[in-house]
Amino acid sequence: MTTTPRLSVLDLVPVRTGQTSADAVAASISLAQAADRLGFTRYWFAEHHNMPAVASTTPPVLIAAAAARTERIRVGSGGVMLPNHAPLVVAEQFAALEAFAPGRIDLGLGRAPGSDPIITQLLRISGPTADVDRFPDHIADILSLLSPDGANLRLTSGREYAISATPAAAALPEVWLLGSSDYSAQLAAQLGLPYVFANHFSGEGLERALELYRTGYRPSERHPQPVTFLTVNVVVAPTAAEAHDRALPQLRSMARLRLNRPMRPLETIEEARAAEPDALADELIQAMTSRWIIGDPDASAAAVRRLAGRHGVDEVMVAPIAGAFEHEPVDASPGRIQTLELLASALAD
Numbered sequence: 001m002t003t004t005p006r007l008s009v010l011d012l013v014p015v016r017t018g019q020t021s022a023d024a025v026a027a028s029i030s031l032a033q034a035a036d037r038l039g040f041t042r043y044w045f046a047e048h049h050n051m052p053a054v055a056s057t058t059p060p061v062l063i064a065a066a067a068a069r070t071e072r073i074r075v076g077s078g079g080v081m082l083p084n085h086a087p088l089v090v091a092e093q094f095a096a097l098e099a100f101a102p103g104r105i106d107l108g109l110g111r112a113p114g115s116d117p118i119i120t121q122l123l124r125i126s127g128p129t130a131d132v133d134r135f136p137d138h139i140a141d142i143l144s145l146l147s148p149d150g151a152n153l154r155l156t157s158g159r160e161y162a163i164s165a166t167p168a169a170a171a172l173p174e175v176w177l178l179g180s181s182d183y184s185a186q187l188a189a190q191l192g193l194p195y196v197f198a199n200h201f202s203g204e205g206l207e208r209a210l211e212l213y214r215t216g217y218r219p220s221e222r223h224p225q226p227v228t229f230l231t232v233n234v235v236v237a238p239t240a241a242e243a244h245d246r247a248l249p250q251l252r253s254m255a256r257l258r259l260n261r262p263m264r265p266l267e268t269i270e271e272a273r274a275a276e277p278d279a280l281a282d283e284l285i286q287a288m289t290s291r292w293i294i295g296d297p298d299a300s301a302a303a304v305r306r307l308a309g310r311h312g313v314d315e316v317m318v319a320p321i322a323g324a325f326e327h328e329p330v331d332a333s334p335g336r337i338q339t340l341e342l343l344a345s346a347l348a349d
Contacts, residue, residue: 003305004347009318010044011043011056012054014053028066029065031337033069044075045062045076074174075105084120087138107142135187142175146165176193176194177191179209189213193223195226195228197231234294235292235293236297245273245323255285258284269326298346
């Protein structure tokens with residue numbers, strides 16, 4: 001039996017040829033408003049650094065902006081790359097966001113760097129707080145710091161020192177663990193946390209990760225049962241031909257990334273169409289196309305239902321990666337909004 005899952009959005013705030021960062025952020029806020037209007041469940045911003053085609057460097061700032069311009073949709077991080085940040089700073093930021101938009105904040109945590117080794121070194125210059133091996137401890141620290149009771153630090157003198165992320169928490173952000181490996185699935189199960197596999201980026205090992213998470217899950221007070229959903233790259237247009245045209249800039253950008261070639265802003269659709277043939281990139285593009293959902297509304301809705309049914313989830317988070325034609329406004333994302341509108345409508349039928 002196929003299911004009709006809830007829909008959510010993952011946004012990297014893409015930057016294309018001719019766009020400024022201000023244009024890209026304005027386009028993403030408009031997209032968040034569209035998702036809110038269409039009844040999507042949540043809207044998450046990813047964390048990436050020093051990438052010409054990605055402006056989602058600071059999820060907490062973008063979350064605050066989106067929360068201020070929306071009414072009901074949950075807004076969060078997909079995710080904050082915890083080894084780049086001190087746990088106390090993350091806890092304080094998301095406690096403040098929860099106070100600003102009560103009941104609407106998600107804190108997705110990951111341990112990937114989100115950039116190249118040089119940027120990673122700059123982000124982790126704080127020293128021991130950036131120890132990747134302490135990732136589980138830092139998650140536990142954040143959970144304690146966010147709680148109304150806060151945490152107690154035992155000083156070398158033996159005295160306990162009380163710490164809290166906010167003076168009087170009335171509610172907590174929802175904490176999720178993100179990943180694309182067995183490790184992340186097993187850790188989420190051990191901690192009793194909701195878990196999301198980064199299927200939009202990798203797709204390899206999805207079934208095993210979900211099985212490890214579900215079979216190894218240890219119930220927690222807030223989550224007595226395992227909670228998970230899937231991410232997937234999606235482009236929906238009135239015709240399959242237009243959908244494939246709109247997918248091409250992102251497909252070519254991902255091929256460049258995987259071939260370790262210099263990155264650049266996303267091409268327009270016209271630039272992508274005019275590119276010279278490239279056998280290595282074309283092979284990667286063909287493989288990615290088979291894993292992404294690219295098509296007309298009915299075919300795309302059927303693919304989303306099959307994906308949810310196959311993996312036993314009742315929510316799918318789409319990364320709407322539709323590119324833009326040269327004539328389209330730089331401070332908007334008509335193709336991405338079209339993807340959300342057409343998919344939501346087709347799934348409602």
